[in-house]
Amino acid sequence: MEKIIGVQKSFNGLQVSYMAGDQIISELFSYENLIEMKINVSDLVGNPSYYALDKNGPKIVRTDFCGKHDECKD
Numbered sequence: 001m002e003k004i005i006g007v008q009k010s011f012n013g014l015q016v017s018y019m020a021g022d023q024i025i026s027e028l029f030s031y032e033n034l035i036e037m038k039i040n041v042s043d044l045v046g047n048p049s050y051y052a053l054d055k056n057g058p059k060i061v062r063t064d065f066c067g068k069h070d071e072c073k074d
Contacts, residue, residue, distance in 0.1 A: 001052040001063070007045050014044065016060065018053050027053070029060065037061075 005024070006017040013030040034041055037059050044051055050064040 001054050001061070003063075004044075004048045004051045004053060004060070007048045009045065014041065016044075016048075016053065027058065034060070 002018040002020060002025075004016055004018050008015040008017075010028065013028050014034065015026055015028050017024055017026045019025075031041065034044070037057075039051075039060050039062075044060065047064075050062055051060050052063045053059075054061050
């Protein structure tokens with residue numbers, strides 16, 4: 001999982017930025033996809049560090065209370 005470092009609102013979704021190695025990568029998620037993932041959009045915008053990007057989906061998951069993944073235990 002890649003920790004999310006920033007989120008920008010756009011007309012049709014959220015532009016999510018994360019670190020992949022030493023590069024910042026940005027990916028657009030539509031509002032419909034975020035709703036399907038059960039992501040609280042306003043919480044993601046206000047607290048991007050609570051979330052990570054699971055590249056197997058790709059999907060966004062909340063990690064600040066999970067405890068199941070190494071990234072969540074920090």
